[in-house]
Amino acid sequence: MQTIQSTSYPVHFQETGYDAINEFIAKKGFKTVFILVDENTHEHCLPILQQELEVDVTFEVIEIESGEVNKNLGTCMSIWQALTDLGADRKSLLINIGGGVITDMGGFVASTYKRGIQFINIPTTLLSMVDASVGGKTGVDLGVLKNQIGLFADPEMVLIDSLYLKTLSEKEMTSGMAEIIKYGLTYDKSLWSQFTDPTKNVDIEGMIHRSIEIKNEVVLEDRLEANLRKILNYGHTIGHAVESYFLESEDKTTLTHGEAIALGMITEAYISSKLFNFPLSDLELIKTTITRIFGKVPVSKEDYPAVIDLMKHDKKNVNGQVNFVLLEGIEKYKIDCKVSIDLIKESLDYYLA
C-alpha cells in the first residue's frame, strides 16, 4: 500500500517499511539501536521485526510492563535510566514497538532524553495504527489525567504491518474500530457505511490506510489543534471522562478505549440532535450499529457527577469551558460547542435507555 507522507516523516506499509528502516539504520551508521517493548510485543512482535531487520547493529531491548496504568512518569524514569545505563547518546535511535502506551510514552521518552533522540514508531494494535501514527502527539498520564504530560514530537518514520494484528485479542481489535468509526462519522460517509451493514465483509487493511490518510489530512491542515484537528475529539469529551472514571473507580472494570469512545460517540450524537438537528434516523443508526459492535458500558446515574467533574480537566478546555465537537450531519462537524450539564446528563440517559 502507498506510503503516506505526514508532517515531516513517512508512514510506510508492510515491506516498504522494513526496507526503509534497514536503509535508515545503515545510512545513519547507528552502532546500537534501542527497542522499547512490553512483555506482549516482546514475545509476539519483536521476533517479526528482528527477522526483517538486515543490518549489522547491536539491539538493546528495554521492556516495560504493559497497560495504561504504567503510562506514567515512574515508567519513563526507568526507561531514561535504562537508556543511560546502556550508554544511549544523542545520536542513538529508539524503536517503539507496541500499542499506544508504548508509542506515546516511547516518543515522549525519546524526545526528552538528552534533549531529544531520534525514534521510529511501529504500532502493533489497531488503535495505535489508526490513532497514533500521525499527529506527533507524545505523552504520559498524570494520575487519572490522560496524556497530561507530553509534547509534540515527530518520529523519523512509522511502520504499519497488519501482521502484528494477528497477535491481538478480539477485544483489542474491536477497541480500535471506534476510532475508524469516528473518522467515518466526521469525515467520510463511505467509511462509516462499511459499519452499518453487518453482513458486509470488512477490509481491515483498507480501513487502516484510509483512517491514517484522513487523520493525516486533518493534521497537515491544523497541526496545533486550533480548528479542524478538533474533529478528532468527536466522542472523546464524554468518552475520555468515562474512561478515566472507570480507571480510577475501584468497583468498576477498566474499559477499552474503544468502549469508552463508543459511548462518547452515541451521547455526543444525541447532543448533536438536540442542538443542531442532527437527523434522528442517523442517531438511531449510530446507536444500534455502535451498540452491536461494542455492547454497553455499565455506567449508572450515580456516576454522572464524577464523570462531568472529570470533563472539566479535559486538555481541550480553555478558561474552564468544556468544548464539544458535534455533528449537524454525517461529515458535517461543528467545533467549539458549549453544552449544558443537564444536556450531558440527558445524553447519558439516552445511551442507557
Added chain:
Amino acid sequence: MQTIQSTSYPVHFQETGYDAINEFIAKKGFKTVFILVDENTHEHCLPILQQELEVDVTFEVIEIESGEVNKNLGTCMSIWQALTDLGADRKSLLINIGGGVITDMGGFVASTYKRGIQFINIPTTLLSMVDASVGGKTGVDLGVLKNQIGLFADPEMVLIDSLYLKTLSEKEMTSGMAEIIKYGLTYDKSLWSQFTDPTKNVDIEGMIHRSIEIKNEVVLEDRLEANLRKILNYGHTIGHAVESYFLESEDKTTLTHGEAIALGMITEAYISSKLFNFPLSDLELIKTTITRIFGKVPVSKEDYPAVIDLMKHDKKNVNGQVNFVLLEGIEKYKIDCKVSIDLIKESLDYYLA
C-alpha cells in the same frame, strides 16, 4: 539597554521588560498567570516583579524548594500537579522567576504540560542571566546526570533586571562570573581583559549584556549544537564531571557551578597548551586570574578515576567518545577534540600544583 532578539523571542532589559510583560499579558487576555518561585525568590524577587505588573489578572504562586538537588522529576511532578489543581489550561502562562534551576525546570514543565503552555523567564542570578537567557535549553537532572531529561523550547520572552542581583550572596555573584570569563576566552578578548586587571572597576550590567549578545550570536548560528555552539562547553567537560562528582560524594562540599567551571577552564587551557600550543603566558594568566577570583576546588588524586568516569556520561559524547572544546589562543577555539585520559589527569595535576 537594548533588547536582544533571539531565535523566536526577545531578551528585554529593565523597564522595557516590565512594559513588554504587561503588554503581553493584557493582549493575550490571560485570566490567571502562574508564577514559579523558590523560597528565596518568593521573598526577595517576587515583590519586585509584582510591583511592576500593572495588569488585572489573578496570580497563582507555585513555590518549590531551592537547590540543584531539587532539579528533578519528583519536583516536576509536584509542579505539574499544582498546575492541574489550580486549573491551568493550554492557554495559561507560567512565569519562572529564579536561578537556573527555576528557569530550566520551569521551562521543561511548561513545555510538557498539556503538550506545552507559554512561559516567560526572569533569571535572578548572574549565572542564569548570562547562561540561560538564550538557547532554549530546558531540563532536569536524572540522578547525578545534569540536564539528562529535557528539550529545546523557547520562552515568550526573557526579562533581565540587575536589581534582582542585589539579593544574591557574594558566592553566587562570583559563580556567574565563570560563564562570562568563558565568553571572553572563547569569543571576546576585550571581555576577558576586564578580568585580568584586578584594579579595574567591573561594569556588571555591560558584561551581562555583552555575554547574552555573544551567546545569542552563537545560538542563532547553530541552534542544535552541531558546531559553533559547542564552544559554550569550554571548561564544561571536566567542570561538569567535577561538579557532579562533588554533588554525589558524601564527604565533599557541593561546588558552585562557577567553581567547577573555573577548574574546567584552567585544566582545559592546560590541555590546549599541550595539544594546540595555546600560549603558556595566557595559560598562566588564566590560572592566576581564575584562581584569584574562585580559589581552588579541593579535588585530589584519588578523585580522578570517578571524575573521568562521569565524563563518559556527558550529553555531548557520541559513540562513547568524550569531546572537548580547546583553544589555540584566546578567541581561537577548536571543537570536537579527543583527549587521552593521561592528559586529563595531567591537567588536574597542573591545576593542583
